[in-house]
Amino acid sequence: MNKKGFIFDLDGVIVDTAKYHFLAWQQLAKSLDINFTEEENEQLKGVSRVRSLEKILAWGNKTISQDLFDKLMGDKNEEYLSYIAEMDESEILPDVPRVLNLLEALDQPISLGSASKNARTILERVNLKSNFHAIVDGNDVSKAKPDPEVFLIAADQINIKPEDCIVFEDSVAGVTAANTAHMISIGIGSKDVLGHANYVFNDFTEISDDFIKSLINN
Numbered sequence: 001m002n003k004k005g006f007i008f009d010l011d012g013v014i015v016d017t018a019k020y021h022f023l024a025w026q027q028l029a030k031s032l033d034i035n036f037t038e039e040e041n042e043q044l045k046g047v048s049r050v051r052s053l054e055k056i057l058a059w060g061n062k063t064i065s066q067d068l069f070d071k072l073m074g075d076k077n078e079e080y081l082s083y084i085a086e087m088d089e090s091e092i093l094p095d096v097p098r099v100l101n102l103l104e105a106l107d108q109p110i111s112l113g114s115a116s117k118n119a120r121t122i123l124e125r126v127n128l129k130s131n132f133h134a135i136v137d138g139n140d141v142s143k144a145k146p147d148p149e150v151f152l153i154a155a156d157q158i159n160i161k162p163e164d165c166i167v168f169e170d171s172v173a174g175v176t177a178a179n180t181a182h183m184i185s186i187g188i189g190s191k192d193v194l195g196h197a198n199y200v201f202n203d204f205t206e207i208s209d210d211f212i213k214s215l216i217n218n
Helices: 018-031 038-042 049-059 066-084 096-105 119-125 149-157 172-180 209-217
Strands: 005-008 110-113 134-136 165-169 184-188 199-201
Touching (some): 018 049, 018 066, 066 119, 149 172, 165 172
Parallel strands (some): 005 110
16 A cells, blocks of 8 residues: 555644634723724735734734733733633544544545644544654744745654645645645635635545545545
8 A cells, every 4th residue: 555644734624723812802892992803814824923913903903012012912812712722523524534544544644734723722622633654733843834844843753755745725825835845735715715725625525435545546
């Protein structure tokens, strides 16, 4: 059997933590009398915490001191972590365990490549940490997607050449990073948004076992 490397993003691919980021940012914006909508939240996906707060302040036409800025960033993370602490296996997105179990049965190396600094905690909460041979998260990288650094490190840690890796991603920047690394990119989401991926599926329920096997044998 061929060996390919399968690299998964976390947020929006394995679990949906975007809703928790939204709730935490919304609470922060409310404390500053800024209205924060889901449309604006979409613009923060894959954006760093510092840059996100800068955008929210700009939308609300607000200027704050550096001390308050730093405090609010800490508050936002605490709020987000309080939601994560309540997560369990019910939060895993449909059919992700089936695909992970298939890859394990076929003896394929599996790695996580996520910008989230809380990736290990989340995987522990939803009981999937043991499914991954390597975990590369926001603590391990210096460059954010669309830079391919996170995926190149993930490939290296499972000893698979980049061109033999397959990446599951839900963001434009993530698909671009996978393509730049010369990996096969599989977009999870809308074709309108992720049309630059090699393949696009709405979610894992559309990804058949045969499709996974064809990727391995290709």
